[in-house]
Amino acid sequence: MKKYLIYTYGCQMNARDSETIAGILDSLGYAPTENEREADLILFNTCSVRENPERKIYGKVMQLRQLKEEKPGLLIGICGCMPQQEIERERIQSKHPEVDLVFGTHNISRLPELLEEAKDGRIIEVWSEGREDAALPARRQDDLKAFVNIMYGCNNFCSYCIVPYTRGREKSREPEAILEEVQELAASGYKEITLLGQNVNSYGQGLGREIDFAELLRLVNEVEGIERIRFTTSHPKDVSDRLIEAMATLPKVCEHLHLPLQAGSDRILAEMNRRYTKAQYLDLVAKIRRQIPQIALSTDLIVGFPTETEEEFLETLEMVRQVEYESAFMFAYSPRVGTKAAAMSGQVPEEVKRNRLNRLIAVQNEVSAKVSKRYLGKTCEVLVEGASPKDPGELTGRTRTNKTVIFPLPHGEISSWKGKLVPVKITRALTWTLHGVLEEEAYETGAEGGSRSGYSGNGSLQ
Ligand code: SF4
Structure with a gap:
């Protein structure tokens, strides 16, 4: 039996695509392996958002040259966002003869034909649009929590971002196809789903029918068996009152919102083409917190955007302190060829970017530690995922706000707790992890039904 190995880089969208690629390969009779030497097909599902991972991917591909010499039948492929850029396709063609197969984010369903064609020589197939909304097989990475795409691409053209060029224009899936996938997941025992899109708040545009993201949440909330609904990513300019109301009232929608800020200065936000100001962002946060007091916010931040001054960077630090995010993805600006920001004058030196990033991480860590302490003494609803990786005598799971919780196995087998x-x-509240004990009494009296506000006791966070 032929074997495959997939290396996945980047966001959840790529992780979800790798599940589909694995499902297609399974259906062709391949089996997965973790061992490069056993593999007949090694695929790199790539990300283009930053430069460093791209360099690493090329380095790793080149390391396989030796293996390919020893095993001439080995096929090496690059897919995902990198080949969507012409400059990267040219680089692969001219500098990486070891790569046999190149395909883009819209060509995944063509994998069976492409594999056949690659046996006769290198094949490159990258469409700029045309991804089908077909029901493709998938090998899911998890048996409790699943990603579900609700849309592909993005229309926003933030000036630093390559995604509209690699993933194409925004295209929503039909709600029936999404619901069918969620129902199948529920029937297979999945408890939590994360709805995925580059900008989920604009879901439904272009479908030519009366549906928006709030309505989609309502439909998914009805699916029996699913206990928790999450989603990502939300552009702040598109968070509607209808969405906030849906989050506040639908019992399965978790109290966690990833709300990318990117920068704290109005001038930089305008240069980034984010289309909101600091004041508008803060008003939005206040409105969300009024209606969903337990909400946990996380964000994305970029430091060292072209022309960013020290004072403007300090405004980002101030926003982090003011909003009090539970966590953040923080990056030094990385120019991407083809984007508007890459051509801007006033690029910030690397050492300045590194220095700002380190200072930002330090401030966010302080804030995360402070926010985490607020969980002390509270009772949280936890979806049990299994044994703690560090101690098989303990269980691990997540709160509705997406914090990891570890607590001793009360009794019985680990497997009997999973999914509850x-x-x-x-x-005990560490910065990234909470420790606790099961409230047996509440559990035994049947409180595991997943109430809207978790378990109250002395005032629950979630
Ligand atoms: S919203 Fe902006 S940052 Fe997000 S994918 Fe679209 S262009 Fe990129």
Whole structure:
């Protein structure tokens, strides 16, 4: 039996695509392996958002030259966002003869034909649009939590971002196809789904029918068996009152919102083409917190955008302190060829970017530690995922706000707890992880049903 190995880089969208690629390969009779030497096909599902991972991917591909010499039948492929850029396709063609197969984000369903063609020589097939909304097989990475694409691409053209060029224009999936996928997941025992899109708040545009993201959440909330609904990513300019109301009232929608800020200065936000100001962002946060007081916010931040001054960077630090994010993805600006920002004058020196990034991480860590302490003494609803990786005598799971919680196995087998929603009293709050104990009484009286506000006791966070 032929074997495959997929290396996945980047966002959840890529992780979800790798699940589909694995599902297609399974259906062709391939089996997965973790061992490069056993593999007959090694695929790199790539990300283009920053330059460093791209360099690493090329380095790793080149390391396989030796293996390919020893095993001439080995096929090496590059797919995902990198080949969507012409400059990267040219680089692969001219500098990487070891690569047999190149395909883009819209060509995944063509994988069976492309594999056949690659046996006769290198094949490159990259469409700029035309991804089908077909029901493709998938090998899911998890048996409790699943990603579900609701849309592909992005129309926003933030000036630093390559995604509209690699993933194409925004295209929503039909709600029936999404619901069918969620129902199948529920029937297979999945408890939590994350709805995925570059900008989920604009879901439905272009479908030519009366549906928006709030309505989609309502439909998904009806699916029996699914206990929790998450989604990512939300552009702040598109968070509607209808969405906030849906989040506040739908019992399965978790109290966690990823709301990318990117920068704290109005001038930089305008240069980034983000189309909101600091004041508008803060008003939005205040409105969300009024209606969903337990909400946990996370964000994305970029430092060292072209022309960013020290004072403007300090405004980002100030926003982090003011909004009090539970966590953040923080990056030094990385120019991407073809984007508007890459051609701007006033690029910030690397050492300045590194220095700002380190200072930002330090401030966010302080804020995360402070926010985490607020969980102490509260009782949280936890979806049990299994044994703690560090101690098989403990269980791990997540709160509705997406914090990891570890607590001792009360009794029985680990497997009998997996997938259950249980109340855990938090007794220790580290920056990224909470520790606690099961509130047996609440659990035994049947409280595991997943109430809207978790378990109250002395005032629950979620
Ligand atoms: S919203 Fe902006 S940052 Fe996000 S994918 Fe679209 S262009 Fe990129």
